[in-house]
Amino acid sequence: MARMTPRQMWTAKLEGRPVPSRPTAGKVGSAAVGAALKRPFDGLVLGIDPSLRGTGLALVEFRPGRQPVLLRCRTVRVPASRAMAVALAEIHRGVADFIDTSEGVRHVALEQTIYVQNFQTAQILGAARGAAIAAAALRELPVFEYAPLRVKLAVSGSGRASKEQLGRTIRAMLGHGSTLPLDESDAAGVALCHAFTWQGTP
DSSP, X not given: OOOOOHHHHHHHHHHTOOOOOOOOTTOOSHHHHHHHHOOOOOEEEEEXXXXXXXXXXXXXXXXTTSOOEEEEEEEEEOOTTSOHHHHHHHHHHHHHHHHHTSXXXXXXXXXXXXXXXXHHHXXXXXXXXXXXXXXXXXXXXXXXXXXXXXXHHHHHSOTTOOHHHHHHHHHHHHTOOSOOOHHHHHHHHHHHHHHHHOOSOO
């Protein structure tokens, strides 16, 4: 059976088709059998796209045999006139409120910051991520982080997909007719990436 991308494997699992295991070089044993027995992710994932002025949040439900569903989404917006400390407090409060009013969140997934223009920008983005992560960690939710390239590969099958292409793919996967704000679309994308590439136990 030809090698499949994580997205194709997820689709095959939903449709009840066989999914090839990925044995390591020359080793076919209990590890390979265990990988083949893993089931699709089942539960709610809160995807977060952290940013100081516009943090995207998207709650996506994953159930075996069903299409992923976008349950809620919002953007925590903080005007540029507000001080950084105030912005971080708003991000923390916004994520905390979103979790507290979303029953049954199982995992939280964030997009990693890989490339930034300068050190100051890196500090700001890191602080925004920290505020979001802290809100989830204080509620004892597992937090997972994914590089942008991994998100693109998992969702669209191409690391070169544009923001527009990725957004269209995300809407199609979620059955969402209208265009999502960019921050919320990115948050939904990282939630999809988490479920598609999840390697944990059911």
